[in-house]
Amino acid sequence: MKKIYIIIIILIVLALISFGIFMFIDIQNEKKEDATALILKENRTVEAGSVAKVSDCIKELRGELMDDYEIDTGQLGTKTVTFNYKSQRNKKKTKSYDINIIDTTKPMIYMGGTVTVKEGYTGNVLDLIFSGDNIDSTPERTIIGDYDTNKVGSYNLKFNIKDKSGNEEMQDFTLKVVKATSNIGTTQAASKIDFSEAIKRYKKENTSIGIDVSQWQGNIDWAKVKESGAEFAIIRIGYQKDYDADYVIDPYFVQNIKGAKDAGLDVGIYFYSYAKTVKEGIEQANWVADNLKEYDINLPIAFDWESWNSFVKCNMSFYDINKIARTFVETIENRGYTGALYGSKNYLQRVWYEDRFENVWLAHYTKETDYDKKYYLWQFCNTGKISGISGDVDIDVMYNNI
Secondary structure (H helix, E strand, O other): OOHHHHHHHHHHHHHHHHHHHHHHHHHHHHHHHHHHHHEEOOOOOOEEOOEEEEEEEEEEEEEEEEEOOOOOOOEEEEEEEEEEEEEEOHHHHEEEEEEEEEOOOOOOEEEEEEEEEEOOOOHHHHHHOEEEEEOOOOEEEEEEEOOOOOOOEEEEEEEEEEOOOOOEEEEEEEEEOOOOHHHOOOOOOOOOOHHHHHHHHHHOOOOOEEEEEHHHOOOOOOHHHOOOOEEEEEEEEEOOOOOOEEEEOOOOOHHHHHHHHHOOOEEEEEEEEOOHHHHHHHHHHHHHHHHOOOOOOOOOEEEOOOOHHHHHHOOOOOOHHHHHHHHHHHHHHHHOOEEEEEHHHHHHHHOOOHOOOOOEEEOOOOOOOOOOOOOOOOEEEEEEEEOOOOOOOOOEEEOOOO
16 A cells, blocks of 8 residues: 555656646747747837838737737837737737837928018017928927018018928918008809709719718708708818817707708718817817717717818927827727818828828818828808708718718
8 A cells, every 4th residue: 555655656757747847848848939939020110200110110020919009109219119919829928119200301391482460560470481390399480581560561581490400391472461451362263053053963873972061051941951862961060169179069059950861861070170289179079979879870979170271370280180089989989980170181181190090081172182092071162052052061072981
């Protein structure tokens, strides 16, 4: 009996030794695997504001990347990127690497060759020139040359903008100081477009024709709008009064959404924003979602930011404004809706990173747009006429692929 106990003890000891050896070998193999699992690309320099994903800097990964997320490239300097992956042994592992974020992109200036002010203008002429940088929210802006806004005349000047990385851009322009009684910026009235004409032009098998409205259309007879052939309505739910101001429900929102839905129209929403921070973008998206709880909508909710004439005074980079818009859209989608970005052709091409938005609502007032990027909705005029609305209304073409 004693021999049996000794044999059992010996077997247990041998089993423990074998297990220990196995574990030691396994740990050593795992360490070896960990040490060779990740091979990085030599060049891990990334342009500020660009789209960069975790996988972009990985040459080889022995395992499966669990989340190939987009890296925030909004801050210059060294950034540590940490990620999780599933090893060849089917274990969750964590790795990290450093990237160097640099800025080699010149600031941008968007203006014609002339800036006009009235005699006695007391504002800052710099604020009248739309310019900005991809990543620097406060680039240095200067006007080279002498001028006097209290004296009528034309002044040949240069506008210079320089970011903190030393990138700069310069453009010649003429500052015209005109008499205080002069009319500046008068334009010829646009021709009216009847909704029936819009249907003739743009109604196809893959399109729908509709309108977008706010309080400026006043009381709307939605039954007549529907009878005129409208298939959808994009309705302003509300707006921000100004920078750092409250959010306000459009005074006609409730009657508009109820009227449009009762008439059988598809409905989308937009919010007019003055957001200057990501925090505001999140707040505004949640505010919109909270105020939509009792309504069913089947079209996207659009973020509408158009205050470009005061953009210079907002201390934002183009990266900043795009991040705000994307945060609004992401927050809306986390609340169960489809998000979208509204923008005119000029600013979609110049400022918005439109390829980073799944749904784009294009504003381009022309008979045939030459905008060549993806969009689901085209606002082609703001002087439309339709039965049920006494004044002008925006008319839109929706491409039925969302």
